[in-house]
Amino acid sequence: MPQPPEADWIEARLVGARPQAVAALLRYFRDLDLAEEAFQEACLRALRSWPKNGPPRDAASWLIMVGRNAAIDHKRKQARLTALPDEEVFSDREDTEPDMAERLDTADYRDDILRLLFVCCHPDLPATQQIALALRVVSGLSVPRIAAAFLVGERAMEQRITRAKARIAKADIPFETPGPVERADRFAVVAAMIYLVFNEGYTDANPKSERAKLCDEAIRLSRLMLRLFPAEPDMMGLLALMLLQHSRQKARFDETGAPILLDDQDRRLWNHGQIAEALAMIDKAMLHRRPGPYQIQAAIAALHARAERPQDTDWAGIDALYGALERHTPSPVVTLNRSVAVWKLHGAEAALAMIAPLSEPLDGYFYFHGVRGNLLERLGRHDEARAAFGRAIALANTPAEAAHIRQHLDRFEGERDTGGS
Amino acid sequence: MRYTILCYHSEEVTSSWTEEEDAEVIENLKAVNRKWAKSFEPIVRLMPTTAATTLRKSENIVTDGPFAETKEQLLGFYVVNVESYELAVQIAREMAEANPGGAYELRPIALYYPNGEAIEDAPTP
Incomplete structure (x- = not known):
């Protein structure tokens, strides 16, 4: 019909x-x-x-x-x-x-929607259930679509959502209007959940897949939050951060699905409309003079986005922003990311010294060994570099990540062979 | 005679469009723009209202979000090209001193075609 x-x-x-x-x-x-x-x-x-x-x-x-x-x-x-x-x-x-x-x-639905999202990210629920529940209840995505996004069967997803709901029914959901402190707490939890939704989609190489569409959904949710709470600079920061990361979607993977590093991406493929909106959002957030973690991360991503060519990147600015982020939310991963800026500014030796104390907390982290291998390689410490790359391959989350490192390893072995002969 | 044609729609709807759906709408509109190419002067697509701020002139305060009152009417608009949001706000404040009362909504421009007939080139600000 x-x-x-x-x-x-x-x-x-x-x-x-x-x-x-x-x-x-x-x-x-x-x-x-x-x-x-x-x-x-x-x-x-x-x-x-x-x-x-x-x-x-x-x-x-x-x-x-x-x-x-x-x-x-x-x-x-x-x-x-x-x-x-x-x-x-x-x-x-x-x-x-x-x-x-x-x-x-x-x-005046603000607190209703905040509550609804907050209920979905109840601390009793593991992160995967939080995201699934929010996508089902708030976004209204069908169970088959969510199952496809998480690469699990429909029945398994149905059960996951049912279990999450049962847990929430037992938990005490606060229905009174939240006070300012509580509202701020909820806000932070909801922002983190929205970013989880985004990251779930971000790792997918195929922009047409259900999983990749989670990025659009996360952006939509943050816009919704901003319409309800327009004066939250860190939500502006989160929207800007997601727009900037999403703007590179078409440039981030090659045709085999292997990730392309920022330096090697074709910047003409970046979505400049999304970048422009993100830059405006960061600017607008800054009018509040209340920096937060998402704003700082967005500002870092913005410095990458503003560079027409990799060599135009403002690494000193990025280093300073990572410094601010380390003060705001200290974490070994932030320091690891900062080391890339330090490498560009002060060389591989300085960067390697910077990440040396991270070997314990980040021993199980794929990117740590990838970055470390890269730095060792630049310093000509080939055997140590190969060992670090081997460790990275073992820890890779996806076959594409492992393939990427392996490719890197091959290239570097090849360069050594030709260099040595 | 010059006329403005102001566009209204539900943002919840338009922000739910996929990139393809969005592109299709734009293509359809371009066909009309081309047909009337001589008549179109600036064509402007605004960023979503989440990117807006509003200066309430009598109180001289800037709030986030669009101008949402229904008591006042839209009387005109300016397009300014500046380095930062802060500068745009400053210009608006100076204009508010010159002409108090009412409000100015500031909204970043997503797409700007100064001459409608040049629509095939896609400049972003």
Whole structure:
């Protein structure tokens, strides 16, 4: 049957309104499954009603009202059958209703959506369950799509999401409006989860894969957060950071799926629209003069993005920003990244000395041995370099990463052979 | 006579477009632009409202996000080309002194074609 021309548009409105609607329904029902079912029912009614009556001015409010009423009707019928008093089904209905009507007008959904996202990244849940749950509940991605993104079977993903929901149902979800400190805490947790979603997609070489599309979803979530909390400089930083990393998507892998290092990328393939937006976001964040980890990382990525050729890169600026990041969030990985700037500025010897103390904390880290091998190679310490690359291959997360190092090793062995003969 | 044609849409919808969907919309629009090439002067695509800030002139405060009031009406716009967001804000503040009342929304420009007929070259600011 041919689709009416509005179908796409309605679909887009439903997807767009979903986080807001599910979040408000969660506040009302205090149950993730019930909130999702209510939203599904509202969507079905929208598909029947909107083509006939035209779309409502405020799609989210419409869906919340209709979803809420449908779920209450359903519960009332059930309650009658099982002889349960209504009041026990919705303990706080009296309090919520007038408040709700007011909120629908003021579009004050901020804490609802923050709560919904926060619930998905409950500390009891392992990171993979957090991401899966957020993608299912907040973004509304189908289970098969999420399963494809995580390279697991649909049944396994279904179970993972069900388990996550069961855990959350048992956990105590705070429903009162958060105070400023608590709100800031939630914000940081949610930002970290959004970045996890992004990184999950970032490692995929095929930009058309379901997994790679997680990058778009993470960017969409951060835009949503920024529309709700426009004055959060570190969320601006996170959006900028993701846009900058995403802007290199078409240049980051060769046709075999092996990663191409920043220096070797064809910079014409970078998405300059995304870079321009990221630079504007960093600039805007800086008006607040409240630097945070995402802003600093975005500023580092921006210095790479601003360089038309690798040799134009402002390594001194990058070194200084890594210094700021080390002070803000000290971590061996930050120091490892900084060592690349130190190498460019002061040579391989200085960089090697810098990463020497990291050999213990980063012994199991693929990139550590890759960077170390590279530096040793530059210093002509070939046997040690080969050992470091061997260790990196053993620790590689993907076959493409291992192949990349192996290629590097081959090239360097080849250079030695020709150099020696 | 010159007219502006101001574009409105739900950002939730447009920011959910994939790159391909976005490109398709732009292609469709370009066909119209080409047909009326002589009539099109600047063509501007703004960045999302998440990149906007608003200067409320009477209070002289800058807030993040777009101008969202409905009591005031859109009366005009300027395009300025500057090194930083901060400079754009400074210019807006100076204009606010010259003409108090109301607000200025600052929005970075994503795509700027000074002459519509040059639409095939894709300059980014």
